[in-house]
Amino acid sequence: MKRILLLCLFFAVMGLRAQININIGSSEVGTAPVSSFFSYSYVQQIYPKQEINAGTPGSITGLTFYIDPSSTITESSDWTVYLGHTTKMAFASGTDWIPVSQLTQVFAGTVTKSNNKVQVNFTTPFAYNNIDNLVIAARENASNIDINNFDEAFHVYSHLPNSTLYYKGDRAVVDPAAPPGGIRAGYKSAVTLSGLTANATPACPFITYPANNTQNVALSPGITWLPVSGADSYKISLGTNPGGTDILNQQVVSGNSFSPSTALAPGMSYYLKITSVAANVTSSGCSELTFKTVPPVPANDACSGAFLASAFPYTYTQDDAVSATNNAGNISVCSVSGNTGMNDGTWFKFTGDGSQYTITVTMPSGSSFDPEVGVYSGSCSNLSCVDTVDNAGGGGAENITVTTTAGAEYFVNVGAYDDTTDAPEGTFTITITKI
Template sequence: MKRILLLILFFIVAGVNAQININIGAANVGTAPVSSFFSYSYVQQIYPKQEINANTAGNITGLTFYVDPSSTLTESSNWTVYLGHTSKTAFSSGTDWIPAAQLTQVFTGTITRNNNKVQVVFTMPFAYNNVDNLVVAAKENSPNIDINNFDEAFHVYSHISNSTLYYKGDRSVVDISAPPGGIRADYKSAITISGLTSSAGPACPFIMYPANNTQNVSLSPNITWFPVSGADSYKVSIGTSPGSVNVVNQQVVSGTAFSPSAALATGTTYYLKITAVSANVESSGCSEFMFKTVPAIPANDACSGAFLASVFPYSYTQDDAVSTTNNSGNISVCTSNGDTGMNDGTWFKLAGDGSQYTIKVAMPSGSSFDPQIGVYSGSCSNLSCTGTVDNGGGGAAETLTITTVSGIDYFINVGAYDDTTDAPENTFTITVTKL
């Protein structure tokens, strides 16, 4: 008899432990898993494998969602719930629904609220592979609405941008094989996933900034990440080679942001790893991110350091322009298209010989840098306007032709178009052709 009772107790405990809680203490409300404020809704949410943090593949037997205590669900209780696998972590647009063919219906019927919870028990378990991310989709089919203080009823938490896609309206029940255009959200439902067992340690944090392989990161970056459900602290490590901690070694952080106490080196590749800690247990298997800091200030940052164009056609790719300093401020010697000046960017120089020269500045594909060309004669301490051009927008090339005078030096400035603020420069290629 004792053995039977112990066995029953074991299965009860195992059943209670076979669940994963994700941010169930969240207090904000949002349109997920359904909308209570519109007659009909359809919502898809993506929970990444990393966030679920299951110790192995298994059968999901139900979901629990958390209701704001002040809300009612009387008219929003007719649900159909689906689960699925996906490689996506976010929705790319308002029509980027995960196809119905990739979803499995796990529940349909009337849900009930109990102690500010809605527990959805599946009619058939869903086999989660613990390889892909999990899609949780729910459709609300009642024709009426609930009037709540906060409009929506369910608790949500902030997470990866566009990780939820929802539609809500009053016309008709949504056909999930052809859903209408929806709205993306940066939050998800606080949720309990029944049937899966969590890994021994907390989940690995999602790093918000810097993203993996980010270039031109500040020398004093504000490193941020999403909070991990159940974590009480985090550890940050930074090194200059994979797996190293020679810059920051397992720094304990209580919040979700960190800046190194000493400035990082210019033009250097760093390796970043962040783990979560819960009850002295640290998350394992967390990925290492790589980022590169801004380059050193360009040698031709100031007019006095202008690069000499002496052999034509002259071409130079300025890939460190992001670190220009704007020196003494914007240059107001020339005006163009209503602008009263331009940023002090990087400088080039040519000696006048009576010939015409065409100066072209072009950006790499995909660039949003909006350059202006300013050409001046005289000396760095006494510039006179020869010409300027700012005809295009971000990513567009600029071209200017000038006629030189023998014995006169000409200084070419390539800077951001803005005439009042220090807008950032970026990579460009300047070509000077003698006509």
């Protein structure tokens, strides 16, 4: 008899442990898993495998959602719930619904609020493969609405951008086979997944900045990551080679952001890994990412270091302009299109011979850099405006033609068009052609 009681107790305890809590302490409210403030709603949410952090594949037997204590869902309790697998991390647009044909209906009926929770128990468990990401979709079918202090009733937490897609309206119950255009959100429901067993170690954080293979990262970068449910601290490792820790060796951080106390070296590749810690247990198997810092300040950053164009056509591609400084500040010698000046970008010079010269600045495909081109005569300490141009928008080419005086020296500045703000310059190619 004792043995039977012990076995019953064991399985009861294991049943309680077979659940995964995801940010159940959140108090923010939002439109997920359903809307209580509109008559009808349909919501899809993506929970990445990394965030779920299950130890093994398993059967999800139910979901628990968390509701604001002051809210009611009396008129928002007719639910249909679906689960599914997806490789998506986010919704690409307001119509990027995961087809209902790829989802499994796990519940249809009336839900109730109890102890500030809504429990949805499945008749048939859903087999989660622990390979793909999990989709939780819910449709609210009742025609009335609940009036609550915060409009929406359910607790949500901020996460990856566009990880939720929702529609809410008052016209008709949504057909999940042909849902209307919706709205994307960067939050998801605080939820308990019943039936899954959590990994023995906490989940790995999602690093939000810098992204893997990011170029031109600042020398004192603000490294950020999403909080991990249940984590009480994080460890950061940073090195100059894969797996390296020569810059930071598991530096303990209590929040979800960090900036190195010593500036990184310019033009250097770094390797970053962040792990989470919960009750002195550190996450395992976390991926390492790499990024590269901004290049050194270009040699032609100042007028005094202007590159000489001595043979024409002269062409130069400036791929380190992002590190150009504004030196003494914006240049206000020339004005164009309402701008009273431009950024001090990078510099070029040539000597006139009485001919006309055309200066063309182009950007690589996909660039958003919006340059202004200024042409000056005189000396670096006493510039005189010859002409300036800023006709195109971001990524557009700029062209300017000037008539020179024989023996006079001309200086060309390619900088951001902003006349008051020190904006970064992007990659560009300058061509100076004698006509």
